[in-house]
Amino acid sequence: MKWRIGDITVTRIVDMEEPHADGAFLMPDATREAVAAIDWLRPNFADEEGNIKMSFHAFVVETPSVTIMVDTCIGSDKDRGGGPMDKLKTPFLENLAAAGFSPEDIDVVLCTHLHIDHVGWNTRLVDGRWVPTFPKARYLMGRTEFDFWRDQEFDQLHQLVFDDSVRPVFEAGLVDLVETDHKICEEARLVSTPGHTPGHVSVELESKNERAFITGDMAHHPCQLAHPEWATNFDSDKSQSTDTRRRVFAELAGKPVLVLGTHFAEPTAGRIVRDGDAFRLKT
Ligand SMILES: [Zn+2]
Structure with missing residues (x-):
């Protein structure tokens, strides 16, 4: 899928599209019954039984000056x-090639945050070593985010992620630590x-008075437009993530801004409109 802004x-x-599944594994409030009550989610984002559909994908953003990859998914x-993302073989690089890009075409990699499913293709395995997948890219990571993970008492999973997908690009000298309002171009x-x-x-994009907004994981599924208070099990601060969703959705509602969801299943993008006390995605 492609969009012009x-x-x-x-x-x-x-990288990977998930089959329909019970959303409560991710958002405890997103039970089948609660999701089924949101009729506009069907058929793209939920099924009749109230199971949700999700996707793991990156966005390649071609601007007149640089080509940016936003998030690098799960990796191979x-x-x-031994978890569900253990030793996967995903067709990400094949899909990238089919879209007309080689890894060398990427000038900037931007990780919205340093979770397992956003840094995976930062590196790939070559002769038993983790090497940067995008050798010509600067890898942008938030300074606050990087410091948080570096200083964290890691659980084993986060340690694995940091060591094979963040540390190798950092040690290769490819990482720029940036502020949260950084201007890429x-x-x-x-x-x-x-x-x-x-x-x-x-990420905010703007060109010729057209605008787009890439969510990252400030929202995981369009059902959170109907219920901004549906935080995920992986939100580090659930009340802050809820405040962020309410604030950003309110700012975007009714505006001609194309919202691209980092985990939204096809058609992945739409505009936010108000719907009673909450919001809806118009695709
Ligand atoms: Zn994610």
Whole structure:
């Protein structure tokens, strides 16, 4: 899938699409019954039984000056201690090639945050070593986010993620630690959207008076537009993530801004409109 925003082209590169599943595993309040009550989610984002559908994908953002990859998904061959993302083989690089890009085409990699499913393709396994997948890219990571994970008493899973997907690009000298309002180029800048993680950022795009907004994990599923208070089990501060969702959705509602959801299933993008006390995605 591709979108045009003025002179910018955004292309969705899929790493993995999930089958429909009970959303309560991610958002405890998103039970089948509660999701089924939100009729506009069907058929793209939920099924008749109230199971939700999600996707793991990156966005390649081509601006007139730089080509940016926003988030790098889960990755291949990664030891994840036997969990559901353990030692996957995903067709991400094949999908990237099919979309017309080689890894060398990427000038900037932006990680919205440093979770397992946003840093995976930062590196790939070559002859038993983790090497940067995008050798010509600067990898941008939020300073707040990086410091949080570096100083964290890691559990084993986060230690594995940091060691195979963050540390190798840092040690290769490819990482720039940036502030949460960093301007990547004339058309793309970061905005602070904390709560899912302490240093989480989203991305604003603007060209020729057209605008788009890449969510990252400030929202995981369109059902959170109907219920901004539906925090996920992985939000580091659930009340802050809820405040962020309410604030950002209210800012975007009714505006001609294309919202691109980092985990939204196809069609992945739409505009936010008000719906009673909450919001809805118009695709
Ligand atoms: Zn995620």
